[in-house]
Amino acid sequence: MPSPVRSYAAIFQIRAAIAAVCFGCLVLIAGCKTSEDAAAAATQMSATAKSLSDYYAALSTILSDTDRIYSLNETLYSKPYSAESRQELKTTQAELAKRITLAADLSTLAGSFAKLTSSTAPADVAAAGNNLETEVDSLASYNASTGEQNAIKSALQLLVEAVQAHKEHEAAQAMDSLASGLSALFDKEAPSWKSVDDVYVQLAATLARNLADQNAVDNSAMLKPALDPFGLAPSVPVPDLNTKLVALAKQQISARQAALISSYGNAADAMSKSLQEMLQRIHMVATDKPMAFRIPPLTVTTVEQWATEVQSH
Amino acid sequence: MANALSDVQATFLSLDAQYNTLRAGCKTPAQRDALAAQYSTAQQNYQSTLNATLADDDAQVAALSTQLKAANAQVVRATVELGNISKVIDDITTAVTLGAQLVGML
Numbered sequence: 001m002p003s004p005v006r007s008y009a010a011i012f013q014i015r016a017a018i019a020a021v022c023f024g025c026l027v028l029i030a031g032c033k034t035s036e037d038a039a040a041a042a043t044q045m046s047a048t049a050k051s052l053s054d055y056y057a058a059l060s061t062i063l064s065d066t067d068r069i070y071s072l073n074e075t076l077y078s079k080p081y082s083a084e085s086r087q088e089l090k091t092t093q094a095e096l097a098k099r100i101t102l103a104a105d106l107s108t109l110a111g112s113f114a115k116l117t118s119s120t121a122p123a124d125v126a127a128a129g130n131n132l133e134t135e136v137d138s139l140a141s142y143n144a145s146t147g148e149q150n151a152i153k154s155a156l157q158l159l160v161e162a163v164q165a166h167k168e169h170e171a172a173q174a175m176d177s178l179a180s181g182l183s184a185l186f187d188k189e190a191p192s193w194k195s196v197d198d199v200y201v202q203l204a205a206t207l208a209r210n211l212a213d214q215n216a217v218d219n220s221a222m223l224k225p226a227l228d229p230f231g232l233a234p235s236v237p238v239p240d241l242n243t244k245l246v247a248l249a250k251q252q253i254s255a256r257q258a259a260l261i262s263s264y265g266n267a268a269d270a271m272s273k274s275l276q277e278m279l280q281r282i283h284m285v286a287t288d289k290p291m292a293f294r295i296p297p298l299t300v301t302t303v304e305q306w307a308t309e310v311q312s313h
Numbered sequence: 314m315a316n317a318l319s320d321v322q323a324t325f326l327s328l329d330a331q332y333n334t335l336r337a338g339c340k341t342p343a344q345r346d347a348l349a350a351q352y353s354t355a356q357q358n359y360q361s362t363l364n365a366t367l368a369d370d371d372a373q374v375a376a377l378s379t380q381l382k383a384a385n386a387q388v389v390r391a392t393v394e395l396g397n398i399s400k401v402i403d404d405i406t407t408a409v410t411l412g413a414q415l416v417g418m419l
Contacts, residue, residue, distance in 0.1 A: 070356075073329075077332065078336070078349065079349075079352055080353040080356070082357060084357050088357060088360030088361050089360055091364045092360065092363055095367040098374050102374060102378055102381065105381040108385055109381055109388065112389050113388050115392050116395065171387060174388070175384045178377065178381060178384050182377060185373050188373075189370060191366075192363060192366045195319070195322055198326075199326065210333055
């Protein structure tokens with residue numbers, strides 16, 4: 001039988017512990033909204049990092065294709081491709097490789113931040129809290145009431161969530177200027193990468209027109225709208241028919257050229273918007289200004305579609 | 314720099330589009346050589362101007378790369394610290410155990 005002195009001391013200890021934990025919660029509880037905003041920022045960051053990586057990978061393919069077109073033009077039409085120009089193109093590829101590394105680093109950071117926002121610590125702490133409660137109960141011969149047990153568990157849970165929000169807030173502060181710098185760099189460089197795409201598309205279109213003019217292209221694909229519905233395929237190209245289709249083939253080249261340029265423009269705009277959205281969300285968490293309303297993460301399907309299209313050329 | 318890039322790009326692409334026609338119009342090997350030299354220069358001008366615009370951003374790219382690594386280290390550290398909280402509570406449990414033992418000695 002425990003003495004009344006020991007029981008009162010134990011009760012006092014437990015109640016003091018609950019009060020301390022609850023007070024900690026009250027101090028930090030404001031951060032709980034941060035956690036939801038941080039999770040939204042982490043999702044946006046992951047989507048943006050993947051798109052940025054795909055975007056730069058597609059540009060890398062475009063540069064390789066440009067190199068091949070230069071070589072084809074040299075072989076077929078005696079358009080010089082000097083050692084100096086080859087070296088310059090390699091330098092451009094090296095510059096692009098730096099951006100690819102940057103996108104990969106952003107992806108790693110997005111992964112780490114997502115891990116932080118989805119930390120299992122609040123769940124882990126419940127188990128630790130139970131242990132604490134068991135220890136207190138068994139050693140002090142004091143059985144906490146159900147209400148007090150729940151208060152201990154809830155208070156510990158809230159405390160850990162508040163600490164998590166605090167950590168997310170700190171992490172977002174470290175990422176804030178970085179996100180701003182990435183977004184600014186992307187927008188600043190937009191004309192250069194647009195130029196890379198424009199030059200590739202126009203060089204390819206000119207080469208395609210030249211080949212069509214020389215009847216070096218099988219234009220029978222133009223007959224597909226008429227033959228496909230009937231499960232038919234064009235026969236081996238008939239020279240006369242092929243020549244008659246050159247004008248249509250060149251129209252298709254021009255239409256496709258405009259579509260490719262437009263597709264790149266849309267992808268670059270979407271990429272820029274995604275970076276700005278990421279910046280905004282990180283900034284909200286960093287400055288502790290909860291979002292008034294939370295829109296779903298801005299998906300960048302336009303970038304994904306464009307990148308897939310380029311890789312499938 | 315952006316305007317310079319767009320100017321050299323326009324010159325190069327215009328020459329590329331007209332190259333076959335212009336070459337067909339050349340009457341002597343010297344004219345063809347001169348045309349080829351102009352093409353080569355236009356191509357090189359474009360490529361080097363493009364690289365100059367990108368090289369302008371080199372310092373910014375390097376700074377961002379460093380910032381990215383630092384931010385990642387901080388986030389990883391925060392995750393580890395957060396994971397340690399349940400351990401802290403375990404430590405508190407040990408402390409409570411010891412405290413209660415002390416109370417038991419009263």
